[in-house]
Amino acid sequence: MAELTPEANRAARAILRWSVRDLxxxxxxxxSTVHRFxxxxxxxxxxxxxxKAAFAAHHVEITNGDYTGARLRLQKPTS
Incomplete structure (x- = not known):
């Protein structure tokens, strides 16, 4: 799993439209722990x-490509 950085954390919160308190x-x-991080x-x-587990539970994952970030995982349709 990719390393969580402050930038990726903020990106993942933005995807979910979560405040620091929501996270x-x-x-x-x-x-205060989230704010300090x-x-x-x-x-x-x-x-x-x-x-990372909180984000994953809402289908958001932390990524490390050329830069750190986050993305929404697409759900496979159920048959």
Whole structure:
């Protein structure tokens, strides 16, 4: 899985139209933790995994191509 960066975090929040509080609630972490990560890039691996899991639960994944980012995963139609 791609590394979570502050820039990718903000991109993923934008895709979902989530505020920092929305992400904190969905990830089960404190608002201040999300704010600190986006401001400084500092977070534990456990915190980053919780954030990525919250995004994945809403079909958004963190990507690392030429630059870090996020994308909405398309759902396969069910038969």
């Amino acid at each position: 904190a609630e969905n990830a089960g972490i404190a608002f 986006e401001s400084t890039g500092t977070a534990t691996e456990s915190t980053k995994e919780k954030i």
